[in-house]
Amino acid sequence: MNYVIDPPRQPAVAVLGAAAKFPVRRIFCVGRNYADHVREMGNDPKSEPPIFFTKPADAVVGDGGAIPYAVNTSNLHFEVELVLALGKGGAEIAPEQALEHVWGYAVGVDLTRRDRQAEAKKGGAPWDAAKAFDNSAPIGAITPVANGSHLSAGRIWLTVNGETKQEADLSDMIWSASEIIAHLSRSWTLQPGDLVFTGTPAGVGPLGPGDTVECGVEGLAPLRFTIAAR
Template sequence: MTDFVFTPPPQASVAMAGEAARFPVRRIFCVGRNYAAHAREMGKDPDREPPFFFTKPADAVVDSGATIPYPPETANFHYEIELIVAIGGGGADIRPEAALDHVFAYGVGIDLTRRDLQFEARDKGRPWDWGKAFDRSAPIAPLHRVANVGHPAKGRIWLAVNGAVKQDADLAELIWPVPDIISILSRSMTIRPGDLIMTGTPAGVGAIVPGDKVTGGIEGLGEIAIAIAPR
């Protein structure tokens, strides 16, 4: 048994739909600008850019139903609804046609973003970490096993703020679908069980403030809800 100089933090995890057991989170990979309309609203050309990735810490995850304090050092706090891919089988240099064999479950998540810090970093050619990888920045609803939902390649993805729909698209609009995302990611590093992939957000991102109620969902994968509290 390994001795540590202090007690290790609890294992980060995400709930499983209809199960008491939880999915242990190892790493969180996020795909940037993976819907054409969102790429355009961020001022980029989706037809010329290969997929790129950024990360969030595993302990950024929070369950659906959480109340999230407005984070520090921002005045432009944004929502981004996303399809979540939960990896159950590791591998490197995975071919696209074999990529779905590595998926354990799918779910609904929100990539919370300190947009002003992200844009400041982007404009200076710096990493996005302070805009993306902060505390409680990855709310994720219970995951659904592939055996129960299959591999969703299409279906409505949406988000609403205080009941008003802000994002409304279809998974079929992904520039890089799930098999390609897994394959491309696995060329750079070995993926492992417990890894999560946030696959990108549709157009319609915007700011949220304390008191807002954020809801969203993906056809066949349920819904997510969070509340924003004062700083």
């Protein structure tokens, strides 16, 4: 096929132990998916359905990258998350079959313009400026699912300049991976190449130029990146 301009490059993520990469179609993200603060306030963690937002596929940044401090913010925050890499699509997926759609897992960080998010919340506006910006989805190498073994528990953590900022267990998630996929597939037809960021535990905070972020999920390849000047 001929195009009037050069087609954009295909965003892709490294696969652990392989030369071939995982092509990225779309990035879905889940908001407020760890129960610590919700239960602390005496509320039912599942009193409301999960909240979803998206990022562009070309927001991905691989392990070891230097990410320029984002424009249009003075309050850039980190949010470590388990990421699902889908190898099979579908709509109206039953929770019991949802994990069959997961090709692999990775650790990722949902970088957030917290000041823009606060403005959006106050004004009832979409979160695009807060979440869907350039280089906002650093992600480590994807570990393929081995012999049907899926992640439902294990340590998730993040450090900034060697200081632990976030630490929790995947079992603390309000909505499990299978429930997230099922909910997503009611609003979108999921496709191979979709990534799903599954939410972050407590402890999010700001980053500045010169900061080094290291993070991981038990059993997966770690992720490391630095924040550079604009």
